Amino acid sequence: MSRPAAAAAAAWSLLFLLAFVATTGLPSRPPTGKEAWNYVEVRDGAHMFWWLYYADSQDLPLVMWLQGGPGGSGSGFGNFAEIGPLDGDLKPRKTSWVQAASVLFVDNPVGTGFSYTDRPDGYATDVATVASDMLVLLQHFFTERAEFQSVPFYIFSESYGGKMAAAISLELTKAIAQGMVKCNFAGVALGDSWISPLDSVMTWGPYLYTTSLLDDYGLKDVSSAAEAVKQAVEQQQFQKATELWSVVETVVEQNTNGVNFYNILTQEPDERRASVAEEDFISLQTRRHIRPLHGQSLSELMNGPIRKKLGIIPKNVTWGGQAEDVFSNMAGDFMRPVVDMVDQLLTAGVNVTVYNGQLDLIVDTMGQELWVKRLKWEGLPGFNGLRWTPLDDPTSPGVTGAFCKTYKNFAFYWILRAGHMIPSDQGPMALQMLRMITQQV
Numbered sequence: 038m039s040r041p042a043a044a045a046a047a048a049w050s051l052l053f054l055l056a057f058v059a060t061t062g063l064p065s066r067p068p069t070g071k072e073a074w075n076y077v078e079v080r081d082g083a084h085m086f087w088w089l090y091y092a093d094s095q096d097l098p099l100v101m102w103l104q105g106g107p108g109g110s111g112s113g114f115g116n117f118a119e120i121g122p123l124d125g126d127l128k129p130r131k132t133s134w135v136q137a138a139s140v141l142f143v144d145n146p147v148g149t150g151f152s153y154t155d156r157p158d159g160y161a162t163d164v165a166t167v168a169s170d171m172l173v174l175l176q177h178f179f180t181e182r183a184e185f186q187s188v189p190f191y192i193f194s195e196s197y198g199g200k201m202a203a204a205i206s207l208e209l210t211k212a213i214a215q216g217m218v219k220c221n222f223a224g225v226a227l228g229d230s231w232i233s234p235l236d237s238v239m240t241w242g243p244y245l246y247t248t249s250l251l252d253d254y255g256l257k258d259v260s261s262a263a264e265a266v267k268q269a270v271e272q273q274q275f276q277k278a279t280e281l282w283s284v285v286e287t288v289v290e291q292n293t294n295g296v297n298f299y300n301i302l303t304q305e306p307d308e309r310r311a312s313v314a315e316e317d318f319i320s321l322q323t324r325r326h327i328r329p330l331h332g333q334s335l336s337e338l339m340n341g342p343i344r345k346k347l348g349i350i351p352k353n354v355t356w357g358g359q360a361e362d363v364f365s366n367m368a369g370d371f372m373r374p375v376v377d378m379v380d381q382l383l384t385a386g387v388n389v390t391v392y393n394g395q396l397d398l399i400v401d402t403m404g405q406e407l408w409v410k411r412l413k414w415e416g417l418p419g420f421n422g423l424r425w426t427p428l429d430d431p432t433s434p435g436v437t438g439a440f441c442k443t444y445k446n447f448a449f450y451w452i453l454r455a456g457h458m459i460p461s462d463q464g465p466m467a468l469q470m471l472r473m474i475t476q477q478v
Contacts, residue, residue: 079170082155083147092139098189100138105196108360109330110150111142119460132464148359160366164204189223199230203378224388229400233408240403255292278372298399300456331357383414390448394455420444431465438466
């Protein structure tokens, strides 16, 4: 973005927020100061959108947020439903991460959110391409915004975003060493992340059984369906494994009367459950895991006032319009684990944090702990030898909000009373965790 364009964007941002004061009663001072956004063409015809909120203080770190799916939008869901300065009603969020960091939302992979591709072959089909695309974007970003080159830079993620974050962090570490990217990479945080898909699927049955959400018959059904996924993964048939993963979810729904995969204390809405008629797994999984990140009110916000505010979205691009294509193109890579990438990051000395919600099913904590215990990192015995430390809920002193354990460059946070979307479920605790990871407390 040129200097005049950047100035115009900042001015429009201010006018946009002030305009809402008259209609919604927002305070006269915007909850965040400076903003910027732009596109980067990461490959021929493949355009990635980013949106940056500057922290009030230059002493605070820079955090890049990566959403899940794949196909979930950071500029939309992560921004307005989880950690941005405004919520979905455009009211200030008390637990916004912009209080503790400058926050960079990137719609990735290409085709997610406001990102788009001009060509049918422009979508990413694996995390290697996702990482390569992001490296191009980060090269542009840190070159054009040199003020962030020395600022501690963290990658935070959620769900499938964690799988992408691991791959991106590894490539970024190499690029920095080679002088290709100039930035102060300080660490990666993997939230409820799809690092080892099979470990998640194989523990769904035991987790639901121990929480009284499956009976003996249900446990047998879910475990049997999960075993088929395991066989496909062991045979390296990853497309088949993704299809069978969808079958396991249907079996879980049928035996739990529709438990919500994102929070076991709630039920899945009827419209997201498997229909009686056969439905191809891409459509089914889009309905289960992509559409919830593109609710009607959020879509109307993003394709209405936000689109108008940004002023650079091509006329033929709809926010979320290519999300299903993003997921379908990644289906063959979906069930591949990236545990080895986490091992490489730890061995390279990169600060790695895993954090997980107690009530999450799709990436349950039991599954996360299994792959962590198989790490080959030399510090693992020391980590395993520690007892965890309780952390008070920031809003309720004396009430435990989380547990954590840290050894050398690895940390694990167990977030209580939270499901898959931790910042939405436990905003104060998530903000506290951010400050701890970025060494602000």
